[in-house]
Amino acid sequence: MTLIFKIYINAINTEKRILVAKSTTLTTFFTAKRIASSYGSCPIGGNMNYAAAASGTVESSPRVPHHGDVSMTKPAHTDASRLEIPQQRSPEDTGSGRNEHVVRKEHRPNTEAEGELVYVLTFQLTESLAKPMNSMRERHFPKQLNRTPAHLTLFHALLHSQIAGIEGALSRVSADTKPFFISSGKPFRMRLGIGINVGKGFNRMKQVHEDLRSQWMPHLSEQDKGRWTPHWTIMNKVNEEKKVNEAFQAVEEKIVQNVLEGQAVGLDLWRYDRGAWILAKEYKFTG
Numbered sequence: 393m394t395l396i397f398k399i400y401i402n403a404i405n406t407e408k409r410i411l412v413a414k415s416t417t418l419t420t421f422f423t424a425k426r427i428a429s430s431y432g433s434c435p436i437g438g439n440m441n442y443a444a445a446a447s448g449t450v451e452s453s454p455r456v457p458h459h460g461d462v463s464m465t466k467p468a469h470t471d472a473s474r475l476e477i478p479q480q481r482s483p484e485d486t487g488s489g490r491n492e493h494v495v496r497k498e499h500r501p502n503t504e505a506e507g508e509l510v511y512v513l514t515f516q517l518t519e520s521l522a523k524p525m526n527s528m529r530e531r532h533f534p535k536q537l538n539r540t541p542a543h544l545t546l547f548h549a550l551l552h553s554q555i556a557g558i559e560g561a562l563s564r565v566s567a568d569t570k571p572f573f574i575s576s577g578k579p580f581r582m583r584l585g586i587g588i589n590v591g592k593g594f595n596r597m598k599q600v601h602e603d604l605r606s607q608w609m610p611h612l613s614e615q616d617k618g619r620w621t622p623h624w625t626i627m628n629k630v631n632e633e634k635k636v637n638e639a640f641q642a643v644e645e646k647i648v649q650n651v652l653e654g655q656a657v658g659l660d661l662w663r664y665d666r667g668a669w670i671l672a673k674e675y676k677f678t679g
């Protein structure tokens with residue numbers, strides 16, 4: 393009888409020890425959880441670091457950037473000779489999954505310096521030509537891609553490292569050239585858009601272009617070294633054949649009925665910065 397009683401007492405004591413152990417474990421668990429909750433909730437789908445919470449240390453989450461972080465500034469009218477080269481991506485750094493322009497090999501600037509600033513050179517035209525051409529471009533060019541007015545481009549990628557020679561040549565050519573008459577020519581189909589050729593004044597434009605090209609040849613891109621035909625781009629980067637055909641018919645009818653006329657009165661040098669064209673300097677024809 394005494395032996396049975398002792399066995400019964402030992403069993404009760406063992407059960408008590410088990411209950412105490414369970415109670416201690418639960419107390420530790422909920423204490424840690426309560427402390428952790430005072431530092432913020434656990435991310436959805438994540439694991440709470442209870443050890444860190446209990447010790448009073450919290451790992452901060454990285455700040456998520458938003459549109460308000462980007463400061464937008466309007467470009468100022470700047471003398472090209474005093475321009476500083478901004479930090480910018482190389483034309484080859486096109487990113488992934490973004491609406492960025494992919495530069496073809498022949499269009500890349502002729503430089504070993506990554507991200508070197510480049511300039512675009514265009515003819516400066518009278519309003520009688522510039523305004524209606526730009527009106528057609530605004531009507532037919534994809535709005536999300538149309539960053540510039542309609543223009544006649546001579547060179548697409550003039551190097552900042554050659555800016556002294558560029559300015560000297562532009563000053564000389566503009567001083568030797570008189571304003572000359574030009575008119576719109578025939579519209580033509582491009583692979584993904586529409587262009588309009590220059591009519592009268594075509595040969596005079598070719599002379600100005602060849603004069604400059606011969607001086608800058610060693611530093612030009614493959615595109616700028618090649619054959620040049622002055623034209624206005626009215627539509628581009630449109631993959632819908634029907635839409636391009638309809639636009640071409642509308643432009644052709646307008647140009648046939650009303651040939652646009654005006655003058656080339658100078659040259660405009662534009663700084664190209666991540667897709668934006670910023671006027672650097674203008675050279676009026678004064679010959």
